[in-house]
Amino acid sequence: MLAIIGWIMIYIGATFLFLGALGIFRFPDVYNRLQAGTKCTTLGAFSSIVGVGLVHPAWLPKTLLIAFFILLTNPISSHALGRASYKSGVKLWEGSVIDKCKEFEECQKKEEEQE
Amino acid sequence: MGSRLSKFLYTALVMFLLWLLLTSSFNVQELVAGAVIAILVAAFTHERFTKKGLANLHPKRVVCMFIYFFYFFWQMIKANIDVAWRVIHPKMPINPGIVHVKTKMKSDFGKLMVANSITLTPGTLTLEVLGDDMLIHWIDVKATDVETASKMIPGVFEKCLKEFME
Numbered sequence: 641m642l643a644i645i646g647w648i649m650i651y652i653g654a655t656f657l658f659l660g661a662l663g664i665f666r667f668p669d670v671y672n673r674l675q676a677g678t679k680c681t682t683l684g685a686f687s688s689i690v691g692v693g694l695v696h697p698a699w700l701p702k703t704l705l706i707a708f709f710i711l712l713t714n715p716i717s718s719h720a721l722g723r724a725s726y727k728s729g730v731k732l733w734e735g736s737v738i739d740k741c742k743e744f745e746e747c748q749k750k751e752e753e754q755e
Numbered sequence: 756m757g758s759r760l761s762k763f764l765y766t767a768l769v770m771f772l773l774w775l776l777l778t779s780s781f782n783v784q785e786l787v788a789g790a791v792i793a794i795l796v797a798a799f800t801h802e803r804f805t806k807k808g809l810a811n812l813h814p815k816r817v818v819c820m821f822i823y824f825f826y827f828f829w830q831m832i833k834a835n836i837d838v839a840w841r842v843i844h845p846k847m848p849i850n851p852g853i854v855h856v857k858t859k860m861k862s863d864f865g866k867l868m869v870a871n872s873i874t875l876t877p878g879t880l881t882l883e884v885l886g887d888d889m890l891i892h893w894i895d896v897k898a899t900d901v902e903t904a905s906k907m908i909p910g911v912f913e914k915c916l917k918e919f920m921e
Contacts, residue, residue, distance in 0.1 A: 656835060663842035671892045672851055675878055676842055682875060683835040701779040715874035715881075722882045722892060733851060 646694030653688030656680045669733035670725045678718040685710055759801070761809040767797035768812075769804075806864075827872055827912070834876045841878075841894065852896040853882065856889050856905040859913050872912045 663676025686707050693703030774789035797804075810816075841849055860866050870881040870889065878894030 656839065659839040659842050663838065666842060666847060667849070669851075671880065671882075672849060672894060675880055675892070675894050676838060678874065678880070679835050679838040679878070680842070683831065698779070701776045705773070705776045711875070712871075715871040719870065719874055719881050722880055726882055732853070 642697060643695050646691045649687045649691030649694065653684045653686070653691060656684035656687065660684055670730050671722060671732065674718050674722050678714060682710065682714050762801040762805050763797050765807075765809050765812070766801040766804045767793045770796050823912075827875075830872075830876045834878065838878055838894070848895075850895045851893065853890055853892050854896060855901055856891060857887050857901060858889055858905075859887075869912055 657680065660676055660680025663680060664673045667673045667676055689703050689707050689710070693700040770793035771789055774793060778785050778789065841847060858866060858869050860869050866884060870884055873879050873881050873889070873891060880892040881889060882892055883890040
């Protein structure tokens, strides 16, 4: 029974990983691609790893630990990528509604100017 | 802030729990080795690892943390389905932009938790944190002014987080 749930979770995870890849392909600019890359990948990776843990119950504690660390580190990497691309002057997609970052001086500064 | 002893004990306890999860065995040799290593690591890192020490394990905070975890998990699943829907929709209904919100959290760790939670939920990505101000890339902008956006993005998490962080 546990193994069946595990397999279902692995398939759900694979579907989300595929959708994440498709999103990176379809979305127009860096920021939207990051959204697809992080959102779908988080649940995709999480679900497949925990699914493996359910298929082999002896591995469950380790897989839960791996999933926890993915949850902890994934947003930090996507935040760093987004921030770095804004600071190095990557433009937003022309269909974007608003850019409040322009109102903040710190937001515009490049890294080397701050030193 | 907690005393040195309580910080040390808390760090050693967390490290030992981590060891238990990684080895997942209750062999006496493993337990002794784990305890020695946990104490060594704690001796070197307890100053940086935690600010409150054993106060983190207060029952009320632990319960709040559990509630927050499940709430956050539910939000994360909704976020994934939302973004997946936008990906497969033929017209790609995105409406992106960068909005400015204010957070109510005071401590650094609280801000980190809010920023991380924002990055993992419905189409929002934290680009920059400057004091109380956060700049967020939103895949479907519903409000552009600071007050409404603050209620819509960090507001949902802050209700829960304020209980156990401050």
